[in-house]
Amino acid sequence: MEDTAPVLNAAEARLLGCLIEKEATTPETYPLTVNAAQAAANQKTAREPVMTLDPGAVNHALRQLEQKGLAKQVFSSRAERYEHRTAAFFGIPRQQAVLLGLLMLRGAQTVHELLARSERLFKFNDADDVRHHLDRLIQRDAALVVQIPRGPGQREDRYAHLLSGPVDVAAITARAPSASAGESASPELEARIAALEADVATLRAQLDALLAARGN
Structure with a gap:
């Protein structure tokens, strides 16, 4: 449990929020690849402000989160992925991590x-x-x-x-x-849009996996 919170820049805060969100909404593609994290960070809905982060900025922010103890890099056979450690880092329950993410x-x-x-x-x-x-x-x-x-x-x-x-x-x-x-x-409309975005993220991850497998 940490008593002092690290200070995050805008990109780091966005990426940490995305990791918290996608753990719950797209568990089949979590932990996230850099590409999936970029897509989540740059969503046009359910984000304020809307951001346009390039892969380099996303990769750097994820590595900074790892250095600060708020994310962890995990490896699969196809790509490096990242998961958040918000609850463990601050010693808080999941529901409080969700609120921070939102x-x-x-x-x-x-x-x-x-x-x-x-x-x-x-x-x-x-x-x-x-x-x-x-x-x-x-x-x-x-x-x-x-x-x-x-x-x-x-x-x-x-x-x-x-x-x-x-x-x-x-x-x-x-x-x-x-x-x-x-x-x-209109929370119902928000939920429908979020579900569609989750489906797109899943398809994107599946396509990335297929392309990586063909590359091998």
Whole structure:
């Protein structure tokens, strides 16, 4: 268990979030190859902000995560792969690792957004269950999450991760609600899109495996 959180840059935080997400949503292709990690990091949906990371940046970020103890490289007969070590590194349960992953993938979010978006990663009982685990992440000696008071026109407080260092709470509070707030009103649509992206990721991994086998 680590009391001090390493500071991650934007690419490292995105990749760690992707590893947490894909462990739950595409277990058949996890641990992830560099190609699969790149595809996950550059998804156009369920990501805020959208990023365009090239293979070199993805590979470097994964190696940095490994050096910081948050990821581990594993080898198969065809390609090197990476798995995350978030729960073990921080000494937290899976549901708290899932919440950190969602916050790294999509920025500051409300309890109800996290509840809707976590359905394919972990089945929380209800909003109070999500709030309880967020509170545990906040109350650690070295907090991993911060609560952001609601701003003008906002109905709920939001939460942000601290793995990339302190956040500007005042600036986030003052920020107008983004388009992601509207997305949370349609969790069914989000789930369908995420399922399609998971299928594409699986097909991509299978194609990579076939191409690697032909190369041998």
